Amino acid sequence: MTAAFVFYLYCSLKNRIRTRVQRLRQPRYLISLVAGLLYLYLVFFRQFLSRDGMRVLRNPSARAEPDLLPLMETGFALLLFGIVLLPWIFPRRNPGISFTEAEIQFLFPAPITRRALLHFRLVKSQLAILFGVLISFLIFGRGRSFSHPFYFLVDLWMVYSFLAFYRMGTALVQTSLAEHGATGIRRHLWVLVLVAGAVFSVFVWLRWFVPSLPPRKGLTPESIVAWISELARSGPAFYILLPFRALVRPALAPEPVSFLLSLIPALLLVLLCYAWVLRSDVSFEEASLERAERMARRIEAARKGGPLLFAAARVRRPPFDLAPGGPAFLAIFWKNLIGAGRFGFGRVLSVVLIAATGVLFSLVSVSAPNREMLAVVVGSAAVGIASFLVVFGPVVQRDDLRVDLQYVDLIKTYPLPGWAVVLGEILTPALILTGQQCGLVLVALSVLPPVDEYLSSLYQRAMYALGAFILIPCLSLIGVLIQNAAALLVPGWVALGKAQPQGIEAMGQRMITMIASLVVLLFAVIPGAAVFGFAFLTGYWLLGPAMVPLAALPAAAGLLLEAAVIVAWLGRLFEKFDPSLELRETD
Amino acid sequence: MIEVNGLTKIYGTYPAVTDLSFRVEPGEVMGLVGPNGAGKTTTLRCITGIIPSTRGEVRICEFALRNNPLAAKRRLSFMPDEPRLFDYLTVMEHLQFITRIYGVENWEEKVHSLVDELDLGEKKDSLPAELSRGMKQKLVIACGLLHSPKALLFDEPLTGLDPIGIRHMKSTILKRAAEGAAIIVSSHLLHLVEELCDRILILKEGKKIIHGSLEEISRSLPELRGDASLEEIFFRVTGHSGNDPSAR
Numbered sequence A: 001m002t003a004a005f006v007f008y009l010y011c012s013l014k015n016r017i018r019t020r021v022q023r024l025r026q027p028r029y030l031i032s033l034v035a036g037l038l039y040l041y042l043v044f045f046r047q048f049l050s051r052d053g054m055r056v057l058r059n060p061s062a063r064a065e066p067d068l069l070p071l072m073e074t075g076f077a078l079l080l081f082g083i084v085l086l087p088w089i090f091p092r093r094n095p096g097i098s099f100t101e102a103e104i105q106f107l108f109p110a111p112i113t114r115r116a117l118l119h120f121r122l123v124k125s126q127l128a129i130l131f132g133v134l135i136s137f138l139i140f141g142r143g144r145s146f147s148h149p150f151y152f153l154v155d156l157w158m159v160y161s162f163l164a165f166y167r168m169g170t171a172l173v174q175t176s177l178a179e180h181g182a183t184g185i186r187r188h189l190w191v192l193v194l195v196a197g198a199v200f201s202v203f204v205w206l207r208w209f210v211p212s213l214p215p216r217k218g219l220t221p222e223s224i225v226a227w228i229s230e231l232a233r234s235g236p237a238f239y240i241l242l243p244f245r246a247l248v249r250p251a252l253a254p255e256p257v258s259f260l261l262s263l264i265p266a267l268l269l270v271l272l273c274y275a276w277v278l279r280s281d282v283s284f285e286e287a288s289l290e291r292a293e294r295m296a297r298r299i300e301a302a303r304k305g306g307p308l309l310f311a312a313a314r315v316r317r318p319p320f321d322l323a324p325g326g327p328a329f330l331a332i333f334w335k336n337l338i339g340a341g342r343f344g345f346g347r348v349l350s351v352v353l354i355a356a357t358g359v360l361f362s363l364v365s366v367s368a369p370n371r372e373m374l375a376v377v378v379g380s381a382a383v384g385i386a387s388f389l390v391v392f393g394p395v396v397q398r399d400d401l402r403v404d405l406q407y408v409d410l411i412k413t414y415p416l417p418g419w420a421v422v423l424g425e426i427l428t429p430a431l432i433l434t435g436q437q438c439g440l441v442l443v444a445l446s447v448l449p450p451v452d453e454y455l456s457s458l459y460q461r462a463m464y465a466l467g468a469f470i471l472i473p474c475l476s477l478i479g480v481l482i483q484n485a486a487a488l489l490v491p492g493w494v495a496l497g498k499a500q501p502q503g504i505e506a507m508g509q510r511m512i513t514m515i516a517s518l519v520v521l522l523f524a525v526i527p528g529a530a531v532f533g534f535a536f537l538t539g540y541w542l543l544g545p546a547m548v549p550l551a552a553l554p555a556a557a558g559l560l561l562e563a564a565v566i567v568a569w570l571g572r573l574f575e576k577f578d579p580s581l582e583l584r585e586t587d
Numbered sequence B: 001m002i003e004v005n006g007l008t009k010i011y012g013t014y015p016a017v018t019d020l021s022f023r024v025e026p027g028e029v030m031g032l033v034g035p036n037g038a039g040k041t042t043t044l045r046c047i048t049g050i051i052p053s054t055r056g057e058v059r060i061c062e063f064a065l066r067n068n069p070l071a072a073k074r075r076l077s078f079m080p081d082e083p084r085l086f087d088y089l090t091v092m093e094h095l096q097f098i099t100r101i102y103g104v105e106n107w108e109e110k111v112h113s114l115v116d117e118l119d120l121g122e123k124k125d126s127l128p129a130e131l132s133r134g135m136k137q138k139l140v141i142a143c144g145l146l147h148s149p150k151a152l153l154f155d156e157p158l159t160g161l162d163p164i165g166i167r168h169m170k171s172t173i174l175k176r177a178a179e180g181a182a183i184i185v186s187s188h189l190l191h192l193v194e195e196l197c198d199r200i201l202i203l204k205e206g207k208k209i210i211h212g213s214l215e216e217i218s219r220s221l222p223e224l225r226g227d228a229s230l231e232e233i234f235f236r237v238t239g240h241s242g243n244d245p246s247a248r
Helices: A002-023 A027-049 A051-058 A066-089 A101-107 A114-140 A149-180 A182-187 A189-209 A221-233 A242-252 A256-279 A285-303 A329-340 A345-365 A368-396 A401-411 A418-447 A458-489 A504-576 B040-047 B069-074 B091-102 B107-117 B133-145 B163-178 B190-196 B214-220 B230-238
Strands: B002-011 B014-024 B029-033 B055-060 B076-079 B151-155 B182-186 B199-204 B207-212
Touching: A002 A114, A027 A504, A066 A149, A066 A189, A066 A221, A066 A242, A114 A149, A114 A256, A149 A242, A149 A256, A242 A256, A329 A401, A329 A418, A329 B091, A345 A418, A368 A418, A368 A458, A368 A504, A401 A418, A401 A458, A418 A458, A418 A504, A458 A504, B002 B040, B014 B040, B014 B055, B014 B182, B014 B199, B014 B207, B029 B040, B029 B163, B029 B190, B029 B230, B040 B055, B040 B151, B040 B182, B055 B069, B069 B076, B076 B133, B091 B107, B091 B133, B107 B133, B133 B163, B151 B163, B163 B182, B163 B190, B182 B190, B190 B230, B199 B230, B207 B214, B207 B230, B214 B230
Parallel strands: B029 B182, B029 B199, B076 B151, B151 B182
Antiparallel strands: B002 B014, B002 B055, B199 B207
8 A cells, every 4th residue: 555655656756756757947037046046046045055155064063153052052942832832822723634535535435444554644644744844944054053054954844844833733633522521532542631731830830939030131132032031941841842852852962973863853843743643543624625625726716816714704895885877887896896805995994093092102101212102113124115116016916917817708708898807907006006106105194203304394294194105005006006917918927817926937938027017117107206206306495395296296297197197008919919829727 | 790801810820710701790699600710719819809719700790890890899799608707706796897898878777687587696796715616607798798799600609508507598699699790609509509599600620611591511421311400510511420338
C-alpha cells in the first residue's frame, strides 16, 4: 500500500512541476519567472551568496549574537506554548485531517486501514510543511539572529512538523470528545489531564510566581531582558516551557556538537506527536468529506471569479434602492457595491465613530508632552496610508472589470454601450478609495500640530481639506482606470477574479504589472499636477490657503477630462473584447 | 427573427465556424446539433455578440448586431449551459438588476409573474450559493425572460435539471415560441431537439451539413426511411456509425 501512496505523491508532484515548466513556453510566464527569481535573489539570496554571507556559513559563530540567544529561546518557547494552548482555548470544529474529494472517492472505499490513511495524510502534509519551511527560511533566516542557516532550516522543519501533527491530533481529540461525550473523555483522559495540568500551572504561575516589573525609573532594555528571563524561569514556567525550549534549541545551537545533541529531544517530541495522531482511533471520514466538499465549492467559486469564500456568503443590504428606470451603468455600480460588501451606511458610520473616539481618547488620556508626539504619529500615519492608497489602493480594490471579466459572457449580452459598462465597473473601487482617503486626510488635518505657519488655523485646515476632497476622487478614478485598462488590454497579465494566483511566476507578473501601472499613473497625473502647481504658485500670494481648493478645481477638471477620454476608449476596447481569444487560458 | 448570413469565426488559423447562414422565423424553434467541437457554442456566442465574428452578418429582429448592437441585444436573450450568477446578489436583486439594465417597463408585474411561473418565490431572498442547480437555472431563465425577448438562445437547456425542471423548461420554451419568439436550442439530447424543434440545423467541423424540418431532411436522404429519427439522421450525416460498441 505504501508503494501506491508514494506513487501517487510522486506523480502528483512531478506533474505539478511539469505543468508549471510547460507554462514557461509562454513568454509572459517566462518573463514573470525571471522577474520573480530576480526579486528573490535581490531580497533573499544575495545576502547568502555574498562574501559576507559565505564567511558566516564557514564560521557560524560570527553570525550569532550570543547575548540574545537565551532571550530568543525563551521568547520562541513562550510563543510555541501559546500556540499549543490556543486550540484548547478557542476550539474549532474541524476534522484536523483533510482529504481531497478525489482521495475520498478512491481511498475511503478502498481496502486500506484507517491507520494507513492517517499515515498517508501525515506524510502528504510534509509537502506543504517543506514549502512553508523554505519560505520562512528565506524570510527569517537572513539576519544575524541564528547561529547557522542549516541549524535554523532543520529546526524550522521540526517545529512546523510538530505543530502540524499537534493540530491534527488536537482536532481529532476534540472531534471525538464532541461525538462520544463521556466515552471520548475516558478514551483521551491522559490528553485532557495534560491540558488541565498546563492550564492550572499557568494559573499558579500568574497568581504567585510572576516577578514584579523593574521600577519605572530604572527601565532599560537590559532590565527588561533580565525580567523576561526571570519570568520564564519562575515557578512552574520553567517546567512548562521545557519541551518548547527543547524544540527551538537546535536553531540556536552555537556549534555542531550541541546542535546534534539538541536534535535528540526535539526529534523525540515530533515523533511522539506523530505517534499520538497515528494512534488516535477517531472517526474522521465524515468531517473530511464535509470539508473536502466545502473546499471544492470555494475553489469553484474562486475559479468563477467570485470571492474565495471562507465563511458562508451573507445577504448584504443593498447600499441604495435601485430604481427600475434611469442610467443603466448605475445598476453595475449598485451590483459591485453589494459585492464589495463594505458599504452599509451604518458600518461606515460605526468605523468612523470608533476611529474618532480612539483618536480623541488617546489624545486626551496621554500626558501633555506625549500628546503632541502621539498627534504627530497618528497624523503622519494617516497621511502615509492615504498616500499609499493613492498608489496601491487601485491594485487592491478589485470590484470592477478585474472581477467581472469572469462574467464577460453575461455582461456582453447586455444592451449597454461599452463606456457605460466601464463607467459602472470603475465607480465602486473609486468610491471606496475616495472614502478611505478622505477619511484619512480628515484624521490627519484634525490631529497634526502646526508646522511653522502651516496648519496654524482652522481656516487653513479647512482649505487644505477642501483641496484634498476635490482632488482625491479624480486621482482614485485615474488609478482604477489604469488597472481596468490593463485588464482589458493584457488580461493574461492581470489576475482576474478576487483570488490571487500563487507561485514565483505569479509574483513576477504582479511586480511587472505593478511597476508598469505606477509609471502610467505617474504620467497620467503629471498634467493635473502641473496645472495645480502653476495655479497654486501664481495665486497663493494673493489668496493664501484659499488657493489650495481653487487650484485643485482646474487640476480636477483636467483629470476628469482625462478620465472621460479613458472611459470612452476602454468602452470601445470592451466592445471589441473577444473572450474566446483573450481569456482562453482562464476558460 | 434571427437571421445569420455567412457567419465565419476563425481562432488564429482554426476555422471554428465557416460561412454559416440560416433564418429562424418568429414562433419557430430551431435545433442546433452537432458532435463535440462542431461550433455550436461559438455560433451562439457570435449571435449574442459575446464574441465578434470574423466575417458575416447577424440580424436580430432586423437590427444588425454589428451596426446596431444595443437595439439587437435589447431583443435578445441567451441562456448558457452553465448558470452564471453574481455571488452576492439575491434572487430578487438579480431581477432588479436586469430590470434596470434592460429598462423593463411594468417590471413589478413581470417579476412577480415570472417568480410565480418558475417557483422562485420561496427563494427570493437567497444567494446563488444557497440555490440548487435547478433553481439557479430557473433564475437565469427568469432574468432572460424579464425583458420579453423576441429572440431566445438556449445552450444545453436541460443540463442538470430534474424531471420537474425538464418539464418546466420545455413548457417555457414552447410558451415563448407560441408568443412569437424566435428560438434556437443547442443540445446533444437529440430526443429533446426532435420533440421541441420545428427545424433542425446540423453542424460538423463548423460547417452546415443539413438544415430543415425533420421531414424535409428525411426526404433529402433517400437511403433513410421516411420516418427516420433525428438520431438516425444525425449519425448518417455526421459520418458516425452509431453502433453500440457493447453490442459487439
